[in-house]
Structure formats: C-alpha cells, structure tokens
Amino acid sequence: MKYDYIIIGSGPVAIHLRAKLKNTTKSVLVIEKGFWGGTCPNTGCQPKIFMEGTVRPVLASQYLEGKGIEEAAKIDWSSLMSRKKKIWGAFRKNARANTTTEQVATVQGKGIITGPHTVRVEDQEYEGENIVIATGLEPRKLNVPGDEYAITNNEFFELDQLPKRAVVVGGGYVALELATILNAAGVETTILQHSDRLLRPFDQDFVEKLQEIMEERGINFHLNAPIKEITKNGDQYTVTTANGDSFATDLVINAAGRKPVVEDMGLEEVGIEFDLAKGIKVNEHLQTNIPSIFAAGDVADNGQANLTPVAWVDAYHIYDFLEKGVTKPIKYPPVATNAFTYPEIAQVGIRESDMQAGDYVKTLDLADTFIAIGEGDPNAKLKVIFNKNGEVIGASELSINAADDINNFLPLIGRKDPIKFVNDNLTYTFPALANNLDEIFRYFD
Ligand SMILES: Cc1cc2nc3c(=O)[nH]c(=O)nc-3n(C[C@H](O)[C@H](O)[C@H](O)COP(=O)(O)OP(=O)(O)OC[C@H]3O[C@@H](n4cnc5c(N)ncnc54)[C@H](O)[C@@H]3O)c2cc1C
Ligand SMILES: NC(=O)c1ccc[n+]([C@@H]2O[C@H](COP(=O)([O-])OP(=O)(O)OC[C@H]3O[C@@H](n4cnc5c(N)ncnc54)[C@H](O)[C@@H]3O)[C@@H](O)[C@H]2O)c1
Numbered sequence: 001m002k003y004d005y006i007i008i009g010s011g012p013v014a015i016h017l018r019a020k021l022k023n024t025t026k027s028v029l030v031i032e033k034g035f036w037g038g039t040c041p042n043t044g045c046q047p048k049i050f051m052e053g054t055v056r057p058v059l060a061s062q063y064l065e066g067k068g069i070e071e072a073a074k075i076d077w078s079s080l081m082s083r084k085k086k087i088w089g090a091f092r093k094n095a096r097a098n099t100t101t102e103q104v105a106t107v108q109g110k111g112i113i114t115g116p117h118t119v120r121v122e123d124q125e126y127e128g129e130n131i132v133i134a135t136g137l138e139p140r141k142l143n144v145p146g147d148e149y150a151i152t153n154n155e156f157f158e159l160d161q162l163p164k165r166a167v168v169v170g171g172g173y174v175a176l177e178l179a180t181i182l183n184a185a186g187v188e189t190t191i192l193q194h195s196d197r198l199l200r201p202f203d204q205d206f207v208e209k210l211q212e213i214m215e216e217r218g219i220n221f222h223l224n225a226p227i228k229e230i231t232k233n234g235d236q237y238t239v240t241t242a243n244g245d246s247f248a249t250d251l252v253i254n255a256a257g258r259k260p261v262v263e264d265m266g267l268e269e270v271g272i273e274f275d276l277a278k279g280i281k282v283n284e285h286l287q288t289n290i291p292s293i294f295a296a297g298d299v300a301d302n303g304q305a306n307l308t309p310v311a312w313v314d315a316y317h318i319y320d321f322l323e324k325g326v327t328k329p330i331k332y333p334p335v336a337t338n339a340f341t342y343p344e345i346a347q348v349g350i351r352e353s354d355m356q357a358g359d360y361v362k363t364l365d366l367a368d369t370f371i372a373i374g375e376g377d378p379n380a381k382l383k384v385i386f387n388k389n390g391e392v393i394g395a396s397e398l399s400i401n402a403a404d405d406i407n408n409f410l411p412l413i414g415r416k417d418p419i420k421f422v423n424d425n426l427t428y429t430f431p432a433l434a435n436n437l438d439e440i441f442r443y444f445d
Contacts, residue, residue: 001029001105001124001126001127002027002126002127002128002129003027003028003029003105003126003127003128003129004026004027004028004128004129004130005017005021005026005027005028005029005128005129005130005131005132006028006029006031006111006119006126006128006130006131006132007028007029007030007031007131007132007134008031008111008113008119008131008132008133008134008135008265009031009032009038009111009133009134009135009136009261009297009299010030010031010032010036010037010038010095010099010106011037011038011039011040011134011136011297011298011311012038012040012297012308012311012312012315013038013132013134013296013297013311013312013314013315014030014038014099014132014134014315015037015038015315016311016312016315016316017132017134017296017315017318017319018030018099018103018104020315020316020319020323021103021319021323022103023323024323025103026103026323027103027105028103028104028105029104029105029106029107029126029128030099030104030105030106030107031106031107031109031110031111031119031121031126032096032106032107032108033108033109033110033111035092035095036092036095036096036099036106037091037092037095038134038136039136039137039298040308041088041091041095042088042092043153043154043156043157044153044308045308046088047084047088047157048157048177048181048340049340050084050087050088051080051084051157051181052181052340054075054080055075055180055181055184055185055342056342056400057073058072058073058074058075058184059184059217059342060375060376060400061073062217063375063376063377064375064376067376074186075184075185075186077159077161077162077185078160078161081158081159081160084157085158088157096108107121107124107126109121109122110265111265112264112265112266113131113133113265113266113267113269113270113272113293114266114269114270115270116131116270116290116291116292116293117129117131117292119131120266128292129292130292130293130294130318130322131292131293131294132293132294132295132296132318133265133272133280133288133293133294133295133296133299133300134295134296134297134299134311135260135261135262135265135299136260136261136297136298136299137258137259137260137261137298137299137306138258138259138261139152139153139154139254139256139257139258139259140254140256140257140258140259141254142169142227142230142254142256144227144228144229144230145229145230145231146229146230146231146232146237147230147254149230149232149237149252150169150230150252150253150254151251151252151253151254152253152254152255153174153178153255156178156253162182162185162186162187163187163249163250163251164187164188164250165187165188165189165190165248165249165250165251166179166182166187166188166189166190166249166250166251166252166253167190167191167192167237167239167247167249167251167252167253168182168189168190168191168192168253168255169192169227169239169252169253169254169255169256170191170192170193170254170255170256170257171191171193171194171195171197171198171199171223172198172199172200172255172257173199173339174255174258175191175193175253175255175256176191176198176199176210176214176339176341177339177340177341178253178255179191179214179219180214180340180341180342183214183217183218183219184342187251188218188220189218189219189220190219190220190221190222190247190249191219191220191221191222192222192225192227192239192241192247193221193222193223193224193225194224194225194226194227194256195223195224196223196224197223198210198211198221198223199339199345201305201337201347202339202345202346202347202351202396203345203347203351203352203353203383203396203398204351204353205352206345206381206383206396206397206398207345209379209381209398210341210343210345210398213343213379214341222241222245224243225241225242225243225245226241226242227239227240227241227242228240228241228242230252235250236248236249236250237249237250237251237252239252258298258306259276259277260274260276260277260278260279260280260298260299260301261299262274262276262279262280262299263276267280270290270293271289271290272288272289272290272293273288273289274301275301278301279295279298279299279300279301279302280295280299280300280301281301282294282295282296282300282301282302284329284330285317285318285321285329285330286300286302286314286317286318286321286330294318296311296314296315296317296318297310297311297314297315298311300314302314302330304332304335305335305337307335307337309335310332310335313330313332313333314330317330333410334348334349334410334413334414335348336348336406336407336409336410338402338403338406340403342400343377343379343380343398343399343400343402344397344398344399344400344401344402344403345396345397345398345402346395346396346397346402346403346405346406347394347395347396347397347406348394348395348406348409348410348413349385349392349393349394349395349409349413350385350393350394351385351394351396352383352385352394352396354394355385357388358387358388359385359386359387359388359393360385360386360388361383361384361385361386362383362384362386362440363381363382363383364381364382364383364384364436364439364440365380365381366380366381366382366397366399366436367379367380367381369431369435369436369439370431371401371431371432371433372399372400375400375401377399377400377401379398379399380397380398380399380400380401381397381398381399382395382396382397382398382399382405382436382440383395383396383397384409384440386418389416390416390417390418390419391414391415391416391418392409392412392413392414392415392418393413393414394413395409395413401433404433405433405434405436408433408434408436408437409437412437418441419441422437422438422441423441
C-alpha cells in the first residue's frame, strides 16, 4: 500500500500534521503502537491538567483557611479518578476511530523503517513518499536493582488507590508536578533527586523558593541523593540511596527523565543518524540524513524543549516545506514553559542567570498585587529581563497564575520598544493578570 505520508506515532506531531494536510488531497497513514493521541492526552499534559483542576482549588482553600474560608477542601481521590477515567476512557476508546478518515488510514502496531520509503508493521510493508518519525520519549530506566518496582507517569494517572507514602525519584517537571498532586491528596511525599538542582530550565531563585513552599506543605526533598536500589517486602518498598539513607514507602515513582524512542525500529539498519540521549539528528527542515525521512517533536534533536507546542511547530514546518515550498529554515518562536506545581513556575526567553553584560532585570513583587492578596499567593514574583537596548529578552514568574501570566510577555519578547508598544496598544481589563505588564512598563519607567 502506498501513501504520500507515513507518520510513525500518533501524538501531537501527527495530530497537527494531518490537520494541516486536510487542506490537500494527500493520503496519510498513521501508525501507533500504544495509545492513540500519544503522550499528551493519555499519560501527560491532559490528564495532569485535568487533575490540577481539582488540586488547585484544594490547595487554594488551604492557603485561605481561616482567612475567609472556614474549612479547607480535601481531595476525594476515588471520585476524582472515576471522573478522570470516564473522560479519558472515552477518549481512548474513540481516539483511533476519530483519527481515521477517508484521507487518513490508521494501523495499530509497531512501525519499523525498512528503507527510505518503506515502513513495516508486523508482516505488512507500507510505502510512503515521505516518512515522519514522531515516536516521542519514554521513561528512562533507573538502572538500579529493583527498578521494576517503580511506576512511571504511564501508570500514575490510573492509580485507583492512594498510597499512604510515596517516593518520587527525580527533580524535573514530572517529579514536581506529580509530587504536587500526591501531597495535595494527603500522601506523605518524598522527592529523591540525584543532583543539587531541581527544575533546571527555570530561574533557580524561584526554584529554591518553590522548594521551600513545597517543604512547608510537607513534601520532603533530598537533593544529592542518587538512589542505589529498591527492595520489596510484602506491600512495602525501601528505596536506598548511595549516601546510605533508606526510605520506606508504599509507592515508588520513577520520574528521573525520559529518553527518545529510537531503538529497535530500523534506524541503524537504514542508516538514520541518531543519539540515544538527544534523539534523531535533523537539519533545518527536520529532515534526517535520508531526505525522504523526517523526525519531529520530542524524538527529534531539534534543539528545543520537549513540549507539545514545539511538536506543533515541527508539524507545521514539515507541512510548509513539503506542501507550500517554503525553503526558509525552521524558526521557533519564543517557547514559554510552565511547571504545574503550586505555585506554578514559568519561563520564557532567558533567565537572570543567563544575562550578559549590559542586560538588566526588573523584579516585581506580585504578592502586593490585588489578585495575589485576594487569592492568597504571598510568594508571587516576576522578573523581566531586558538587554542594553531595552528589548525584552526573558521573563520568569513564580505565582499560582504563572502558566497564564507568562503568555502576556510572549508578544514582547524581542520587541525593540516594549514600553511604547504596551502604552500605545494595550489597555487591559482591570484587575487582571495582564496588569503586571502595566506595573513593569508604566510605573517603573
Ligand atoms: C507527565 C507529562 C506531562 C506533560 N505535560 C506537558 C505540559 O503540561 N505541557 C507541554 O507542553 N508538554 C507536556 N508534556 C510533554 C508532551 O507530552 C510532549 O512534548 C508531546 O506529547 C510530544 O509529542 P510527540 O508527538 O513528539 O510525541 P508523543 O506524544 O510522545 O507521541 C509519540 C507516540 O509514538 C508512539 N510510538 C513510539 N514508537 C513507535 C513505533 N515504532 N511505531 C508506532 N508508534 C510508536 C508512542 O506510543 C506514542 O503514542 C508532558 C509529558 C509528560 C510525560
Ligand atoms: N509542564 C510541562 O510542560 C511538562 C511536564 C512534564 C514533562 N514535560 C516535558 O517532558 C520532559 C521530561 O520530563 P521529566 O520530568 O521526565 O524530565 P526532566 O528532564 O525535566 O527531569 C528529570 C529529572 O530527573 C533527574 N534525574 C535524572 N536521573 C536521575 C536519577 N538516576 N535519579 C534521580 N534523579 C534523576 C534529573 O536531574 C532531572 O531533575 C521535560 O523535559 C519536559 O520537556 C513538560
């Protein structure tokens, strides 16, 4: 069978590429070995943000207990999970059928590349004018005895029962987001991070403050604590670190990073260049060293953060390059990112620690703003970084609304005249998060 496009992996890359290809008569085959829709709607962003919908008001009520709220709310895990499973169960059931159209064929199974234009699934070979590898990331093994006892994000969003205690291995996005949910649900939560830093892409002053706030809520952090082994005794586990400390627990979560899905899928045999840690090597059009084979999204070594909107940008570029004849190299817009902790921590552009001579930072204590006072967000802070010409080159935020507020800075990144632009063009609703811009640009200058 012959197609114009074969996409291996049905995640955000495939979703956005096939949406664009709807404008054409090109035939598409999507191959998926696991859940249709990929990581984001099955084991990533979407179940996470769904659970945040309950976690946020519960934590907000804790902060405001005795300050306007009589009794803080509590999470009812079983009704939360049954609502989650109802919504995502239906999604999983229908996702493949919703992908399949007259234009888009679907195959369930593992795609193995056999040549510049061919992909095999079990005994069937498919031919593609273009092949797009969009196989994403998967949890990295812990490489210690007892690794098999640890669950990952793949199982976390299915947990029927909450443990009394949980040990989360890792100190990145997944570790801190899952720890936030567990702690809000009343689980005694311990984070074991092998190095001395958490959440590397973010402003480290804010990360330290976040750690302090999470510790005040009862989350135990152990940095410089690489784990040595996990043992099981009945229903309990013991996690031992190289420092000789041991932690008894009812659940171990491996959140120690994810690796590109590149193995055992024909890359070596066909001669496609890749790196086990960074992913598949691509040029400025996301082509691999075999021009008919592209790689996009998390699995591509595209120099970008592994985020859903980046996967969309990749999909759009492949469409523009192949269907519109656009020859300009891929250009990523400023990519904003946020860890869904409580408070949240967000970043776009450069951080204070990346500043060069002549750059300067303006820091705003958002805790004094009416929204933060009302919502109970005493640690809210914002930093905006400017270069010597006054252009905005970065913003960092720690606040319960950081994920949304950071987006207000996106249109200003790289602007030569941010103050004039804000003054001349933007009159926001008041009071609202965007008034933080007023504070930074109008009252400071
Ligand atoms: C817990 C968690 C939370 C996250 N939260 C956010 C967030 O809040 N915001 C954000 O921007 N990003 C978030 N991410 C990252 C986001 O999920 C990814 O960046 C995004 O899903 C990448 O899309 P993709 O299409 O490249 O790959 P994926 O969505 O990973 O899809 C790859 C698909 O390929 C399939 N596959 C692999 N190998 C084969 C093969 N040989 N044959 C057939 N199919 C194959 C896999 O089964 C998978 O379904 C989160 C990730 C995790 C793990
Ligand atoms: N909110 C979001 O946008 C969001 C949420 C989740 C994931 N993601 C994306 O998915 C990617 C993967 O997330 P992640 O949290 O799995 O990875 P990560 O790279 O963010 O974090 C992995 C963490 O584990 C630590 N670590 C590595 N090996 C370890 C070991 N042996 N023992 C203990 N700790 C160890 C690392 O130092 C790091 O802190 C992220 O980089 C991000 O791009 C995004």
